[in-house]
Amino acid sequence: MKKLILPLSLLLLLAGCSSSGNWGWYVIDPRTSGGWTNIKFLISGMGSTILISVIAASISIVLGLIVALPGQSGNRWLRLINRIYVEFIRSIPLLPMLFWVFYGLPIVFKSLGINVPIDPFWGAIITLAISDSAFTAEIYRSGIQSIARGQSEAAQTIGLNYVQTMRYVILPQAIRRILPPLANQFIYIVKMSAFASVIGMQELTRRANELVVTEYRPLEIYTLLIVEYLVLVLIISAGVRWLERRMGADERV
Amino acid sequence: MANAAIELVGVNKWYGDFHVLKDIDLSVGAGEKVVICGPSGSGKSTVVRCINKLEEHQRGTIHLFGRELTNESRSVASIQGEIGMVFQQFNLFPHLSVLDNLTLGPMKARGLSRADAQERARHYLTRVRIPDQANKMPKQLSGGQQQRVAIARSLCMEPKAMLFDEPTSALDPEMISEVLDVMVELAQEGMTMIVVTHEMGFARKVADQMVFMDEGEIVEHGPPDAFFGNPRTARCQKFLSQILQH
Numbered sequence: 001m002k003k004l005i006l007p008l009s010l011l012l013l014l015a016g017c018s019s020s021g022n023w024g025w026y027v028i029d030p031r032t033s034g035g036w037t038n039i040k041f042l043i044s045g046m047g048s049t050i051l052i053s054v055i056a057a058s059i060s061i062v063l064g065l066i067v068a069l070p071g072q073s074g075n076r077w078l079r080l081i082n083r084i085y086v087e088f089i090r091s092i093p094l095l096p097m098l099f100w101v102f103y104g105l106p107i108v109f110k111s112l113g114i115n116v117p118i119d120p121f122w123g124a125i126i127t128l129a130i131s132d133s134a135f136t137a138e139i140y141r142s143g144i145q146s147i148a149r150g151q152s153e154a155a156q157t158i159g160l161n162y163v164q165t166m167r168y169v170i171l172p173q174a175i176r177r178i179l180p181p182l183a184n185q186f187i188y189i190v191k192m193s194a195f196a197s198v199i200g201m202q203e204l205t206r207r208a209n210e211l212v213v214t215e216y217r218p219l220e221i222y223t224l225l226i227v228e229y230l231v232l233v234l235i236i237s238a239g240v241r242w243l244e245r246r247m248g249a250d251e252r253v
Numbered sequence: 254m255a256n257a258a259i260e261l262v263g264v265n266k267w268y269g270d271f272h273v274l275k276d277i278d279l280s281v282g283a284g285e286k287v288v289i290c291g292p293s294g295s296g297k298s299t300v301v302r303c304i305n306k307l308e309e310h311q312r313g314t315i316h317l318f319g320r321e322l323t324n325e326s327r328s329v330a331s332i333q334g335e336i337g338m339v340f341q342q343f344n345l346f347p348h349l350s351v352l353d354n355l356t357l358g359p360m361k362a363r364g365l366s367r368a369d370a371q372e373r374a375r376h377y378l379t380r381v382r383i384p385d386q387a388n389k390m391p392k393q394l395s396g397g398q399q400q401r402v403a404i405a406r407s408l409c410m411e412p413k414a415m416l417f418d419e420p421t422s423a424l425d426p427e428m429i430s431e432v433l434d435v436m437v438e439l440a441q442e443g444m445t446m447i448v449v450t451h452e453m454g455f456a457r458k459v460a461d462q463m464v465f466m467d468e469g470e471i472v473e474h475g476p477p478d479a480f481f482g483n484p485r486t487a488r489c490q491k492f493l494s495q496i497l498q499h
Contacts, residue, residue: 153307154344154403158358158410159334168357172348 027217028224038211042224045207049232052121052203053190056128060189061182063129064136069166071141082137089134094192098127102199124196128189135188139181143174176247183240187233194229204228257316258283258414258445259304264313266299273299274310275469281414281462286446288456288477291466292492297449300466301416304447305336318413334362337407337415341422343399345391351378351402352387355409363410370409377405381435397428401435414445421452451496457481465489 028042029035071082102123109116118126147170155165197206208225212218259281266274273296281287289297302308304315306322306329315322317332346354355374359365365373378384381401383394391399400420407415417436421429433455440446440459450456456463456477463480465473465488473480473489484490 150344157338159362
């Protein structure tokens with residue numbers, strides 16, 4: 001709760017300015033029925049934002065590992081594939097990629113005779129997951145490289161193959177170092193999911209845009225939108241810190 | 254020697270332009286103990302690491318128990334777990350308990366059940382004289398204890414030969430003997446061993462062959478009596494006088 005005091009007091013301070021006539025907090029005043037309806041409408045986008053972010057992040061965590069592992073290989077062609085993927089994907093800005101996936105990919109599918117429509121929901125998830133996977137791959141890379149080489153050598157000498165070495169020796173140690181930057185990426189995905197509004201996904205930002213069109217009150221509505229993201233990110237941060245503490249405790253050093 | 258356990262003939266290795274190993278010939282019979290010594294950078298660790306394929310050699314042949322060892326991954330996979338390795342830095346898995354360190358290889362690489370692997374692990378922990386530390390984490394043990402766990406971890410794979418790469422160099426002086434005692438015992442039980450070490454007391458006690466390396470070459474090679482009593486080369490004499498002085 002302490003963390004909410006600053007933004008809330010800031011809101012109240014701004015509310016005090018309403019007498020000047022520039023502010024119209026009534027649009028989101030929970031004490032009036034109209035304001036309450038508007039607030040409910042805005043917050044109802046929360047579910048989609050969370051769902052898109054969680055699914056995209058989950059895909060990205062798996063995809064990132066699949067992309068990262070060839071980068072550790074002794075085979076230079078596998079390393080090259082990893083480099084090309086990472087450099088290519090992370091150079092594409094999110095918005096153009098979103099347009100390409102949502103408007104372009106269905107055409108590619110159609111020309112291949114595949115009839116897979118891409119709705120805003122999956123369009124947003126695919127874009128966010130692929131875009132983010134280049135970054136998670138780099139996070140995995142630094143995490144894996146931070147584990148001393150002696151660990152994989154010791155694993156080899158007791159007969160473990162590559163997959164077993166990764167699964168039982170390297171990744172369990174790397175995950176503690178990987179977790180904080182992965183959490184950072186998750187927060188990034190939550191914020192980037194706002195772009196899904198431009199392809200019609202009914203999430204937080206889209207709701208705010210739609211309300212602005214009918215109420216003509218951008219200042220108040222976008223302020224509340226920012227607070228919504230703030231609350232969401234603070235909750236995630238608290239959850240990650242809890243997880244880190246728990247994993248640190250498991251270390252039993 | 255047809256029945257050698259480990260045989261190197263004309264092994265050469267380069268790191269880029271740097272010639273690390275020059276025409277290494279070494280033949281180790283089953284049950285024999287070889288001690289390799291020499292100044293740092295002489296290539297003695299690299300010899301050991303080529304034998305279990307942590308490093309590749311570029312020329313020459315390595316035979317293990319009559320089978321040629323090439324750099325192809327299939328032959329690499331076939332020897333790992335059959336040749337035990339003890340590292341200078343122990344390389345225990347810090348996120349696993351002592352018991353789990355020991356059971357990982359037998360369970361995952363050999364397909365033993367957990368119960369069988371644990372029984373085997375406890376057997377070898379007793380042999381390295383730390384039967385009561387099974388549930389501790391590696392970091393809770395002293396260096397000497399950690400190195401003995403590492404030895405037990407290798408023994409759990411029931412290897413045909415053991416390689417030791419400066420096993421006591423990272424230890425505090427008072428812990429060296431507890432590790433050497435375990436190694437002497439292992440030697441007396443007939444294990445084939447190649448040991449890179451500067452512990453000359455240990456070498457005198459167990460070695461069948463002494464090897465002195467310098468600048469990537471085997472400079473002197475022979476039974477311990479001749480090696481210590483009457484070293485032929487000046488380089489070896491100088492080295493021995495330096496490390497035996499203290």
